Amino acid sequence: MARSALWLICSIALSCAPPPATPETGTESRAAPPADSIYYVNRTDGLDLRETPYPNGSIIVHLPFNTPVILDHGATGDWTTVAGRPGRWAFVMAGKQMGWAFTGDLRGP
Numbered sequence: 712m713a714r715s716a717l718w719l720i721c722s723i724a725l726s727c728a729p730p731p732a733t734p735e736t737g738t739e740s741r742a743a744p745p746a747d748s749i750y751y752v753n754r755t756d757g758l759d760l761r762e763t764p765y766p767n768g769s770i771i772v773h774l775p776f777n778t779p780v781i782l783d784h785g786a787t788g789d790w791t792t793v794a795g796r797p798g799r800w801a802f803v804m805a806g807k808q809m810g811w812a813f814t815g816d817l818r819g820p
Contacts, residue, residue, distance in 0.1 A: 750803070750819035752778045758817070760810040764788050764800030771810040780805045780812060782819070 752758045757775045761768035774780070780803040788800040798815025
């Protein structure tokens with residue numbers, strides 16, 4: 712819950728702050744997340760973003776195949792198996808939605 716609140720506050724603060732100006736362009740976009748934190752939904756039937764890191768957790772939103780997500784490397788659980796696939800539960804952000812995703816359903820760097 713505290714991590715979700717922190718992500719929400721940071722997201723709101725970043726979306727409200729104007730980008731700094733540069734001499735070349737006059738504006739600069741915000742820094743992109745590190746490439747090693749961007750993953751993609753790898754299930755053809757999509758992935759359910761959940762409120763808790765459990766297969767029976769409440770679904771926040773269904774993410775279609777190939778949707779990019781930003782993985783919070785500091786919020787991964789222990790290795791487990793879900794529906795025969797090994798992975799961990801990780802806290803991710805997909806657009807403005809945040810929640811838990813099973814890494815066995817993601818592909819990345």
